[in-house]
Amino acid sequence: MLLIYTQKITPRIIYIFKHICTHMLGIKIKFTSKIEEFIAHDGAKLSYGKQALGNEFFIQKVDLLLEQGFSELEIKVQPWDETVCFFGVTDASDLPFDIFAASFYLISRYEEYLPHVKDQYGRFPPEESLAVQESFLHKPVVDIWVLKFREVLSSRFPKLEMKERKYKPGTVIESANTFVFKNKGFLRNFIGLLLDLFKLNLGRVADRLQVWIRVKKDPHDIFEDLIQLIKEHRVYMLFMFQLSDFSIHDRNISHNRIPHRAVIKSVADYAKVGLLMGYYAINDIKILRKEKLRMEEIVHSPLENVMNSKFNLSLPENYSNLIELEINNDHSMGYPGIPGFRAGTCTPFLFYDINMEVTTPLKIHPYVFHSSVVETMTKTKLKEDLGKLIGEVKDVQGMFRSVFRNEDFSDYTDKDLYYSILKEIHEID
Template sequence: MNLLIYSLKITPRLNYIFDFILIELLGISYSFTNDLDTFVNSSSIKIQYSPNYTSIPNSLFLKADKLLFESDIKTQNIEVLSWRETKAFFKTDDQSFIPYDIFAAGFYLLSRYEEYLPFEHDKYGRFGADQSLAYKHNFIKQPVVDIWAEYLKVELLKYYPKLKFKERKFHFISTIDIDNAYAYLHKGIFRSISSSAKLLLSFKWNELIEKIRVHQGKSVDPYDSYQFLEKIHSKYNVPAIYFFLTAKYAKYDKNISPDSKQFNQLVKFISKDYEIGIHPSYASNRNVNNVKSEKEKLEKLSQKEITKSRQHFLMLKFPETYRNLIKSGIEEDYSMGYVSVTGFRAGTCIPFHFFDLEANETKNLKITPFALMDVGLKDYNRLDAEEATKEIEKIIENVKKVQGLFVSLWHNESLGNKRKWENWKYTYEKMMKYTKM
């Protein structure tokens, strides 16, 4: 059954968010018209999306905020309201069948509108969670756009009980970033001697002894968690994606040499059974050509086309980062999330397309958001392994409520034998189990 939407003006922003909420989330086909006579005479299910109410029989009204009819970028006047079990914004009026403009609010979050506005960046130049509307108003841990879509479904069924919707199912993807493939092994003579000297001069005897034992073959390298991951993913039948940093050594890019035999072997071992993607280096933010060369390096090693990526350090700058990825041949990005908090940076747990606000158009880049990160749980929120398990389960429950996609971000480092990460591999397995419950 087709839904007919009346709007005075049909814009790229309007098309983008109606496609996501109605087609992607709810599975409803729809069409727009800006001809009032066509709308009035139609026998379809009808919604009037307009700034001003017009009395039209057999139709619903939703007061439209101005946001979707604009093409510029400016500070928006936002008042957050509580409704049912969540929060929303862009309040409507008493004649509207829901009390907020779900489409304008959804667009604001998905497009990352606030990240185009002036903000106080962190030491790496990133937009921090504490700058976001969702964090400030305490709804960041909910996939609110998906929740709003469920509420819209409930309201539509009140008026049109025969309306059919898409049936969604909960899914889980584990993603692993390989920033530093090994703690001690395969670093080359200079890096190995240099790091040993630093451990010696800083009196880190335990680490120095550990390093010696690893080089003697008496202990496993503490970052070598690949057999564990292979076993655990197979045991729980979990799809996983590994993101490889293939850049040359630099201050913030410290993997083993991508030209080494050991790195080559690792890429082939993992890509044999799992999807892989590029982990664009920190340095690539200053030189966009690096993304393409790093991608080509991984393609050469794996003998596979690389179309997925996640930014190292989650370095996202709108719209430049995504434009550069598109130019480099990337089709899917997994950087949409925060280091410091668990939750939903774009207000959804469902993949969506990048809308370039400056160009005012939808781009051919799919964004898959992640909900939590190992480093965020431990280092930023200072949770121990057991506390982290409880936080992870809360996030999973929020995704299950909307039958969404739960994506986690871990590193090989946190799932190895490093004392700092003791017991966290058990947290990882508990997460696997919980997604199957």
Template sequence: MLLVYTQKITPRLRYTFKHLLTRILGIPVDFTTKIETFIAHNEVKMSYAKQPLGDEFFVRSQDLLFEQGIGEIDITIQQWDKTPCLFPTGEKSMIPFDIFAASFYLLSRYEEYLPYVKDEHGRYTAAESLAFKNDFLTTPVVDIWCQKFKKIFLEAFPTIVPEERKFSYTPVINIPVAYAYKKRGMIRVLGGFVTDIVRFKFSRFIDRFAVLLGMKEDPYDNFEAFIALHKKYRTKAYYFFQIGNYSTHDHNISIYKNEFIRLIKNVSDYSKIGLLASYESFTDIEKLKVEKKRLNTTINKPVKRARQHFNKLNVPQFYRNLIDLEFTEDYSMGYRNTNGFRAGTCSPFYFYDIGMEIQTPLKIHPFCMEYSGELNAEVFTSEIMKMLAEVQKVNGTFIPVFHNVVLSERNLEWKELYINLLKEHSNA
């Protein structure tokens, strides 16, 4: 058990130390504010303060973990063995920056509480982030910092044997639209034919006609094939179904269609299921509540996981809504069509609500890529492989997000990438 001396034990401090030292590095930790208790402790110990008490393992603290609320912070970026870091410290500190304050700043999404320019969908964009502006968005810096810290710490305390974690691969599949053509209702079917003609998409017109006549499989209906792949490679995929009402941005078929109900039930027998919260539920907890109830009723078991459609994640309100509705896991922490680690990490972590100054029970599973069909496949794949290598180095969790639309026969490059990732990182 590591004993940490600090002048004040705050919720921020307890949250950050527990996550970095215990959850990531496997080192149990306790705290004290009493100097005599710290001095009398004959086992592993460190101090986190402005000045060391003696010759103990010492990390100089910044003020962030002892504050409350939000304020403007002047961030200085420096390099630590070619890894960017924040909050530099003095010479007495065992590491050149305050790893705990820096990690809290990124994990809590502190910068997203500050004023920022929203995009057309009301989202916080990657371009607004400190990581993007300083070119470390595609690097899981928090996990890298932890590994560097562990090396220095174990040199000081070689008898410690921390619990090692393993790399894991968790594919996520969005289902914003279950079928391309079928089960859409007469008005939407006729509208689709008219649109194909107006836009001169005659091949699509023929495909639509063939599917509706039962002469051809729906191009998005690849669920059985992918269930078989996941079983073959012993990989649990996470499927998120959008079941909100039809709107400008939500185009799935009705949850009351029997075939759609059977599809969700069948997928839930072999994979993990979650709610792809509708565009309209972005700020409307009542709509979110209705959608959760629909999915609960469909699969006959509690729904604990959620993602936000279009990645319309607004911190902290969306997370507060999830907590109020008793969701326990979220998979929205990332950027749509921009690769990278939004919270600077590839490790699941609990959401810390700065407004309430508490660690919540909502576990965040950060993803590093979401592809919906709008980017160059070759460039995107190259970036994915680089991030994957970084995650493997720190034994983190690699979570890519695909859409069933992208994994259809229309996008063979992406389907091939998905299958190759399964082959290389399966549990078979």
């Protein structure tokens, strides 16, 4: 057990110490603000304050974890061995920076609460982030810091029990359109046929007609192939299906269509399924509740996993709606256009609501790689960057989360390339 002394025990301190010490390192911790109790303790102990009390393990603090709300902060990034850090402190500290404040800043997404200009899709732009501005988006710095903290702590307290981490790959398959031709209704299909003819996409015309008369499988219905991968190689996949009402933003197949429901039920027999929230469900809790109930009615179990279909997170409002509806896991934390670590970590974490200053039960599962970047990079650059990212996650024994779309594996893409990327992530020969 690690006894932690701090003059004032705040919700932020409890949150980040529990995340780093307990959830990431497996260390049992106890807080105290009584100097006498701390000094009398014979076992492992750490003080977090402006100055050390004795010869204990000491982390000098900055004021971030004592504050409430958010404000503009002056942050100076500095090198630390082979990585970087910020919120630097004096040489009296056993680490050259306040690891707890810096980690809190990144995983709470503090910077996303600050005023910023959203991009054309209403998203927090990567360019506004400290990680992009200081060129460390490609590194899971929180995990790197924590492993270095572990080394120093274990050298001071060799008998302190800590858990071992293990590299775990996992993939989310988002399905905004389970089918591209099938079950879209006469009018939508007729208009699509006319557009294909106008563009002289004769291959799509032929495919469309063959799907209509049921002599060919819909090109987007690739779920059996992915399920086969799961069966053969025991890879972790989570499938997200959209069940929104049809609109200008959401053009998925109706949730009432029997083949659509049948695919969801079939996939749910072999893998976890979740909800790909529609455009309006993201900000409207009534619509989100309706979509949630639709998924639960199909799979006959409570909805546990969701993803934002547009990745236009608005914190903390979007997450507050998930919490109110008792949805436990969100998989939207990442940048679809840039590979990297949006929250500075490859470890799932509980969402901390800065507005309410409370640790919530919502677990955030950050992703590192989104398949939409494949179209923007050369194959050589893609392979090089992906290899580096996988290496970074393996070095910290973290979780490599990737996101693909079901259409990535259809005949209308370079599906062999997408399959090769998926297999590299999951180490499938």
